[in-house]
Amino acid sequence: MRTKCCLLALAFMAAMSATPAAAGDREFHEIVERLSSAYQKKPMPFMGLVSFAAHFAQPEGVSGIKMAIFDDVDPALVPDPADFDAFMQRVAGSEYCPMVRVRSNRDGEQTYIYVREAKSGYEMLLLTLEPSEAVVMKMHLNPKAMEGWVNDPVDHGKNWSHRDSE
Amino acid sequence: MNLKFKRIAEVLAAASVVMLWAALPAWAQNPKLNLGNLSKLADKADEVVDVTLDGPTLKFAQKFIESDEDDKDDAEALKIIRGLTGVYVKSFEFDKPEQYSDADVDAIREQLKAPGWSKLVDVHSKKDHELDEIYIMTDPSGKNLGLAVISAEQDELTVVNIVGPIDVNHLADLQGKLGIPGDLDLKGDKGGHHAH
Numbered sequence: 001m002r003t004k005c006c007l008l009a010l011a012f013m014a015a016m017s018a019t020p021a022a023a024g025d026r027e028f029h030e031i032v033e034r035l036s037s038a039y040q041k042k043p044m045p046f047m048g049l050v051s052f053a054a055h056f057a058q059p060e061g062v063s064g065i066k067m068a069i070f071d072d073v074d075p076a077l078v079p080d081p082a083d084f085d086a087f088m089q090r091v092a093g094s095e096y097c098p099m100v101r102v103r104s105n106r107d108g109e110q111t112y113i114y115v116r117e118a119k120s121g122y123e124m125l126l127l128t129l130e131p132s133e134a135v136v137m138k139m140h141l142n143p144k145a146m147e148g149w150v151n152d153p154v155d156h157g158k159n160w161s162h163r164d165s166e
Numbered sequence: 167m168n169l170k171f172k173r174i175a176e177v178l179a180a181a182s183v184v185m186l187w188a189a190l191p192a193w194a195q196n197p198k199l200n201l202g203n204l205s206k207l208a209d210k211a212d213e214v215v216d217v218t219l220d221g222p223t224l225k226f227a228q229k230f231i232e233s234d235e236d237d238k239d240d241a242e243a244l245k246i247i248r249g250l251t252g253v254y255v256k257s258f259e260f261d262k263p264e265q266y267s268d269a270d271v272d273a274i275r276e277q278l279k280a281p282g283w284s285k286l287v288d289v290h291s292k293k294d295h296e297l298d299e300i301y302i303m304t305d306p307s308g309k310n311l312g313l314a315v316i317s318a319e320q321d322e323l324t325v326v327n328i329v330g331p332i333d334v335n336h337l338a339d340l341q342g343k344l345g346i347p348g349d350l351d352l353k354g355d356k357g358g359h360h361a362h
Contacts, residue, residue: 081208097223100345101216103208106261117222150223153345154215 025066027092027125028138032068034087035134038079043068061145066138075131081110088112092125100153113157122146126157195282197303197312199327201256203273210265211258217345220252246339250330255345263320271318274325278314286334295320302334310334317350324350
């Protein structure tokens with residue numbers, strides 16, 4: 001009975017955290033929708049649960065992680081970089097400041113990091129596209145956590161998206 | 167009477183031109199470079215890194231570091247980024263040589279001929295087809311307003327533009343920080359000559 005209650009509570013929290021389109025999440029959802037359409041598939045299920053679990057495992061200074069992972073995608077369906085640049089600028093550019101853009105034609109990887117000021121810190125939108133997977137993340141960073149991102153934004157962006165998709 | 171008004175108007179117009187002319191150097195001294203012409207290289211490049219640290223991102227980092235100035239590392243970092251308003255990095259790695267042209271680099275150099283810019287380091291290696299150039303913009307009082315680095319190899323091109331009063335003595339400390347590649351020769355150690 002107790003286990004059942006716990007599972008129900010977890011499921012409820014997962015459902016709550018997966019509830020779409022809070023006002024500040026517009027950009028996150030638009031990006032996920034665009035990728036869903038490009039890849040012709042939905043993100044991995046139970047991402048609400050993963051986000052909820054990440055709540056306990058997240059590094060100091062990071063909170064409110066929202067995540068969508070597309071795995072086993074068809075590399076032929078990866079969005080055209082130039083089109084996607086324009087799309088990202090249109091969707092995130094008005095609210096967020098572009099911080100890092102990495103494009104590796106060698107590895108077929110693209111990374112976008114957008115940041116905006118938020119209550120007591122920063123809100124970061126992070127997107128990585130790889131030939132067979134894509135990760136979209138939104139998170140809140142306190143000033144201490146932001147320091148690392150400012151200090152070494154490129155490596156931070158690469159490491160974060162890899163760690164969280166594993 | 168009309169003649170008198172005409173004369174006054176002429177004097178005022180002349181004075182306006184003189185005032186505008188006097189204000190022009192300060193107005194024209196914008197250390198932010200237009201790096202837009204490099205965007206076309208993205209399609210040819212194997213790897214492109216584009217870092218923009220400005221506005222609230224940089225301001226907030228400064229505020230945070232100031233609040234923790236007792237920390238030695240933070241104090242060093244503060245020396246470097248205090249007062250900066252922008253750090254812009256564009257870096258391209260190509261899988262074969264000659265994927266960018268002299269014209270691509272010249273378009274940046276043209277901007278560095280504007281008033282206030284002077285070349286601090288100029289290292290060219292014909293043998294290795296490498297160049298490192300560091301430019302600094304100063305105002306008439308000698309205060310640093312910004313900095314530009316062009317680093318090119320046969321299969322690599324990096325341009326760094328720092329906007330704000332950067333301390334040249336701490337330039338090398340910026341390597342590997344703020345999105346600036348760690349392998350840049352910010353001291354001009356590869357040989358060649360230093361321009362002053």
